[in-house]
Ligand code: FES
């Protein structure tokens with residue numbers, strides 16, 4: 386339980402708010418590279434700001450205000466050109482730095498006024514990495530977009546978006562919550578499937594830690610011990626707004642009451658022949674089962690969404706009762722507020738990467754690393770059934786095009802499941 390004013394502070398993401406200013410210090414994944422290749426203009430709402438992302442004809446990405454500084458027309462209907470985006474209303478033209486490079490009428494009739502120098506458009510930085518497009522809305526100089534080690538792993542990657550109607554912070558609290566694995570995913574699935582899924586073991590001990598790039602949780606279940614990776618390695622609650630378990634789940638604040646879930650998934654491709662993925666596909670996973678009108682509960686992240694949204698759009702932490710399992714939640718709230726105050730006082734917060742030498746395949750701890758490596762040696766652990774690629778158990782409605790492409794790759798590279 387925390388006071389109402391602190392609860393509000395934790396959830397606000399608009400410009401000039403305590404947490405909004407902290408979150409603006411970090412790059413956020415907001416779109417897929419392949420998405421802008423398919424359609425080079427995309428509306429983006431990020432931390433309460435309405436923006437347009439584009440890829441111009443020279444291949445440069447921009448992220449600018451949705452509204453033109455002239456008379457506020459919608460830039461997402463603008464005309465893409467070689468070096469920027471032109472407003473369709475009166476032709477003012479802007480580049481990715483926000484500079485207004487042309488005002489057709491003013492430039493012809495009143496060139497000496499040089500009015501365009503006075504009318505930049507708000508612009509933020511964009512960078513591509515790991516098949517995603519990242520946005521940075523903080524002060525210059527921008528830090529580096531983290532290069533996590535798994536980005537370079539050999540495997541089939543995919544990006545999945547879901548828009549969640551609740552505040553990002555309650556989503557991220559889930560990243561430091563070990564006991565929900567046993568109940569929300571284990572016990573509830575066991576109940577939903579009438580005992581067809583594996584029955585979870587009760588937790589008997591949980592622990593929490595902090596490292597350079599985030600927090601971590603550790604657990605021991607009945608029959609287990611402190612020698613197991615669940616305890617020695619645990620799971621990474623990546624600072625400031627992701628979960629990392631071998632795949633990533635970012636909880637990107639769209640505004641105070643909406644979050645973009647961005648999942649970055651990787652499946653090791655069987656065999657050891659070279660594998661390069663030319664295009665990382667993206668798709669949107671739905672929340673609601675169209676047949677029943679109820680929320681989808683069959684997949685792991687969908688179950689998480691039900692828990693998060695069930696806390697209401699803005700979780701009321703003045704009404705909660707935290708127990709021993711919530712020590713990580715308490716730690717995360719405290720650390721977030723501490724780092725937000727560091728920013729408010731003019732300092733640099735946690736987990737900012739500026740040294741290019743250090744930003745090379747940065748190691749992140751994960752359980753099962755040895756199993757993942759074994760997949761490259763022909764292990765069947767990551768092959769699907771009947772010679773097909775594995776289906777994700779994380780998110781509902783994985784598209785047929787993605788599965789067809791994966792099956793083809795698994796067939797070409799030899800799915801070991803059929804050989805064993
Ligand atoms: S409103 Fe954009 S050029 Fe006039």
Ligand SMILES: [Fe+2]
Pocket residue numbers: 559565566569570685689
């Ligand atoms: Fe979960």
